[in-house]
Amino acid sequence: MNSSPKYSTFTSEFKVRPDDIDMFNHVHNSTYFDYVLAARYEQMELHYKMPMEEFLKQGYGWVVRTAFVDYKRALGLGDTFTVETGIETINSKGCRVKFSIKISKTGKIACDGWFDYVMINTSNGKSVKVSDEMIQKYSV
Amino acid sequence: MNSSPKYSTFTSEFKVRPDDIDMFNHVHNSTYFDYVLAARYEQMELHYKMPMEEFLKQGYGWVVRTAFVDYKRALGLGDTFTVETGIETINSKGCRVKFSIKISKTGKIACDGWFDYVMINTSNGKSVKVSDEMIQKYSV
Amino acid sequence: MNSSPKYSTFTSEFKVRPDDIDMFNHVHNSTYFDYVLAARYEQMELHYKMPMEEFLKQGYGWVVRTAFVDYKRALGLGDTFTVETGIETINSKGCRVKFSIKISKTGKIACDGWFDYVMINTSNGKSVKVSDEMIQKYSV
Amino acid sequence: MNSSPKYSTFTSEFKVRPDDIDMFNHVHNSTYFDYVLAARYEQMELHYKMPMEEFLKQGYGWVVRTAFVDYKRALGLGDTFTVETGIETINSKGCRVKFSIKISKTGKIACDGWFDYVMINTSNGKSVKVSDEMIQKYSV
Numbered sequence: 001m002n003s004s005p006k007y008s009t010f011t012s013e014f015k016v017r018p019d020d021i022d023m024f025n026h027v028h029n030s031t032y033f034d035y036v037l038a039a040r041y042e043q044m045e046l047h048y049k050m051p052m053e054e055f056l057k058q059g060y061g062w063v064v065r066t067a068f069v070d071y072k073r074a075l076g077l078g079d080t081f082t083v084e085t086g087i088e089t090i091n092s093k094g095c096r097v098k099f100s101i102k103i104s105k106t107g108k109i110a111c112d113g114w115f116d117y118v119m120i121n122t123s124n125g126k127s128v129k130v131s132d133e134m135i136q137k138y139s140v
Numbered sequence: 141m142n143s144s145p146k147y148s149t150f151t152s153e154f155k156v157r158p159d160d161i162d163m164f165n166h167v168h169n170s171t172y173f174d175y176v177l178a179a180r181y182e183q184m185e186l187h188y189k190m191p192m193e194e195f196l197k198q199g200y201g202w203v204v205r206t207a208f209v210d211y212k213r214a215l216g217l218g219d220t221f222t223v224e225t226g227i228e229t230i231n232s233k234g235c236r237v238k239f240s241i242k243i244s245k246t247g248k249i250a251c252d253g254w255f256d257y258v259m260i261n262t263s264n265g266k267s268v269k270v271s272d273e274m275i276q277k278y279s280v
Numbered sequence: 281m282n283s284s285p286k287y288s289t290f291t292s293e294f295k296v297r298p299d300d301i302d303m304f305n306h307v308h309n310s311t312y313f314d315y316v317l318a319a320r321y322e323q324m325e326l327h328y329k330m331p332m333e334e335f336l337k338q339g340y341g342w343v344v345r346t347a348f349v350d351y352k353r354a355l356g357l358g359d360t361f362t363v364e365t366g367i368e369t370i371n372s373k374g375c376r377v378k379f380s381i382k383i384s385k386t387g388k389i390a391c392d393g394w395f396d397y398v399m400i401n402t403s404n405g406k407s408v409k410v411s412d413e414m415i416q417k418y419s420v
Numbered sequence: 421m422n423s424s425p426k427y428s429t430f431t432s433e434f435k436v437r438p439d440d441i442d443m444f445n446h447v448h449n450s451t452y453f454d455y456v457l458a459a460r461y462e463q464m465e466l467h468y469k470m471p472m473e474e475f476l477k478q479g480y481g482w483v484v485r486t487a488f489v490d491y492k493r494a495l496g497l498g499d500t501f502t503v504e505t506g507i508e509t510i511n512s513k514g515c516r517v518k519f520s521i522k523i524s525k526t527g528k529i530a531c532d533g534w535f536d537y538v539m540i541n542t543s544n545g546k547s548v549k550v551s552d553e554m555i556q557k558y559s560v
Contacts, residue, residue, distance in 0.1 A: 017437075018461050018472070019310065019454035021303040023196075023357065024262060028299060029204045030173035034439035037170075041438050045498070052438070053498060056163075063214075064169045069207045074265060077303065078465070078473060122164060125214060157297075158321050158332070159314040159448060163441040163497065170439065174299040181298050185358070192298070193358060217443065218325070218333060303476075304542060309484045310457075313450035336443075343494075344449045349487045354545060402444060405494060 008140050009086030010047045012039040013104065016079045026074035032111050033067070036099045039083035050137050055119075060128065062117045065094060069113040073103070080104040090138050092129045094118040148280050149226030150187045152179040153244065156219045166214035172251050173207070176239045179223035190277050195259075200268065202257045205234060209253040213243070220244040230278050232269045234258040288420050289366030290327045292319040293384065296359045306354035312391050313347070316379045319363035330417050335399075340408065342397045345374060349393040353383070360384040370418050372409045374398040428560050429506030430467045432459040433524065436499045446494035452531050453487070456519045459503035470557050475539075480548065482537045485514060489533040493523070500524040510558050512549045514538040 014035060022028035040062075045051035055061060075081055085099040100112040118127045119134075154175060162168035180202075185191035195201060215221055225239045240252040258267045259274075294315060302308035320342075325331035335341060355361055365379045380392040398407045399414075434455060442448035460482075465471035475481060495501055505519040520532040538547045539554075 017454060017458045019302065019308060019457060022299065023301040023303070023305050024201050024203060024260070024265070025303055026265065029207070030170040030177075030299065033170035033173070034437060037439060038437045041498070051498070056497075061164050063164060063211075064209075065211055067169070067207070067209045067211075069204075071203070071205055071207075074203075077476075078461070078471065120164070125164070125166065157314060157318045159317060159442065159450065161443040162439065163443070163445055165443050168439060174297060177299060178297045181358070191358070196357075217336075218321070218331065304481050304483060304540070304545070306545065309487070310450040310453035313453070317450075341444050343444060343491070344489075345491055347449070347487070347489045347491075349484075351483070351485055351487075354483075400444070405444070405446065 006089070007087045007138075008047070009084050010039075010043040011082050011084045012042045013080060013082050014038060016075050016077060016081070018077065020075075021077050024074075026076050027079075027110075029069075029071065032069060032071075032101060033064075035081070035083055035101060036085065036097075036115065039085055039099070040097065043085060048138055048140065050134070056122065059122055061120050061122045063120050064115050065118045066116040067113070068115075069111055071111045072109050075101075075103060075110050081110060087138055088114065090130070090135055092131075092135070094127075094130060095138065146229070147227045147278075148187070149224050150179075150183040151222050151224045152182045153220060153222050154178060156215050156217060156221070158217065160215075161217050164214075166216050167219075167250075169209075169211065172209060172211075172241060173204075175221070175223055175241060176225065176237075176255065179225055179239070180237065183225060188278055188280065190274070196262065199262055201260050201262045203260050204255050205258045206256040207253070208255075209251055211251045212249050215241075215243060215250050221250060227278060228254065230270070230275055232271075232275070234267075234270060235278065286369070287367045287418075288327070289364050290319075290323040291362050291364045292322045293360060293362050294318060296355050296357060296361070298357065300355075301357050304354075306356050307359075307390075309349075309351065312349060312351075312381060313344075315361070315363055315381060316365065316377075316395065319365050319379070320377065323365060328418055328420065330414070336402065339402055341400050341402045343400050344395050345398045346396040347393070348395075349391055351391045352389050355381075355383060355390050361390060367418060368394065370410070370415055372411075372415070374407075374410060375418065426509070427507045427558075428467070429504050430459075430463040431502050431504045432462045433500060433502050434458060436495050436497060436501070438497065440495075441497050444494075446496050447499075447530075449489075449491065452489060452491075452521060453484075455501070455503055455521060456505065456517075456535065459505050459519070460517065463505060468558055468560065470554070476542065479542055481540050481542045483540050484535050485538045486536040487533070488535075489531055491531045492529050495521075495523060495530050501530060507558055508534065510550070510555055512551075512555070514547075514550060515558065 088096045101110045228236045241250040368376045378394045381390040508516045518534045521530040
């Protein structure tokens with residue numbers, strides 16, 4: 001996790017929802033995936049000017065191909081947190097997005113890691129090439 | 141993902157629940173985490189003779205420290221699947237569990253990867269040493 | 281909740297998944313909805329011979345219009361339970377399904393209630409008339 | 421749904437999270453329960469000056485006893501919505517909370533209904549009497 005994203009990073013802020021809490025009284029581990037997803041969707045809309053809804057309308061979607069998450073400390077009930085993400089690499093085959101989730105009140109990292117995304121054709125679920133135009137839009 | 145688990149592997153079979161399906165009409169990516177969790181709980185009870193409930197009663201819990209998932213093909217509505225897991229390494233600091241989720245009707249892999257677990261004290265959330273007795277129970 | 285379903289009732293058996301447990305160490309209240317959904321899907325396939333996948337292929341889906349749930353006692357980690365459902369009324373506008381979730385080990389009711397379902401056209405989300413053929417298939 | 425709450429109503433605003441969307445491309449029906457829960461927690465903290473964390477520390481929790489939901493129109497990906505809730509009745513046995521979820525961009529109701537809550541002792545899950553002090557705090 002040493003290299004920093006080549007491209008811009010963006011930050012979204014969210015709050016833990018009560019239904020995210022599991023039997024250990026902290027945010028359920030798989031839910032952090034969904035926090036990164038929420039951040040990416042928001043950032044695609046606000047910063048890349050190409051919201052997921054636009055991809056879906058064109059018959060495309062982004063799905064996770066590989067994921068790595070390093071959990072450091074848990075978020076709890078009522079916590080506010082930020083999700084910073086940035087593209088590390090992007091090409092016709094897909095992109096790698098690094099992320100870091102920080103607990104707002106302490107500034108400490110809850111977890112970080114990366115996701116490799118590929119683009120799919122939503123009608124048949126098969127992966128498709130990311131077009132040059134899309135690569136350019138995301139290379140900010 | 142070349143080395144195989146040193147210890148026994150166990151297999152559980154489950155069925156996709158309708159609420160697991162997301163907007164892409166396949167199982168939501170974070171849900172595979174929960175399938176591995178369900179398999180581990182079942183296998184702790186049936187094969188390691190030390191169910192999670194036992195840990196919880198003693199004031200302990202296992203939580204994920206690091207996770208890696210390689211998604212190969214999606215599970216869909218109505219699919220039955222198996223989750224094979226096995227401990228690769230275990231010591232006083234925790235254990236690494238490898239897993240492989242297979243689509244029952246085709247025998248093909250939906251995703252595989254590994255999870256590093258640490259044991260925590262559920263009253264304060266801090267990690268604790270895995271005792272020799274526990275290591276022995278899990279070294280089958 | 282006094283009148284019993286006019287039509288056949290069917291029973292499915294499931295097990296609580298660890299990710300269903302919330303901060304109160306029992307099954308999260310909204311999750312019982314998903315248990316009823318899972319039972320209906322299984323029963324549509326096994327007993328009504330018209331699985332949801334068939335509806336979806338024809339461009340239709342069933343969605344909840346009104347729901348009533350009476351919680352009596354909570355399901356916990358590791359519990360197995362049954363979901364008994366039966367159609368109370370069905371006509372061209374939709375159907376009312378009564379349900380009862382029982383804890384297997386005690387035979388006691390976890391919750392019961394009913395759901396009113398309407399059929400929708402999945403391409404635009406609008407409700408459509410349930411055909412006579414479908415009503416007949418479901419009037420068993 | 422004609423009578424209005426006797427006590428104050430409060431409004432929280434949230435945004436649909438991508439993982440809330442189900443196979444019908446709208447918010448999954450059981451998720452609206454979680455939206456009401458999120459609103460209540462926020463409002464307990466901001467308006468009743470007694471956050472759930474406070475109840476939990478004292479060994480108490482609020483759980484749903486009965487629920488009624490009337491779905492009118494679905495929320496979709498990217499939608500922002502408000503959850504207005506208000507106590508209709510409260511006594512030593514519990515309280516009834518009415519709610520109404522509105523789609524922000526249209527002002528139309530997504531769903532409304534009510535929840536009956538009882539207070540439980542979190543150590544054994546049994547219901548307990550709501551104290552006069554608590555009733556007073558909530559009778560605003």
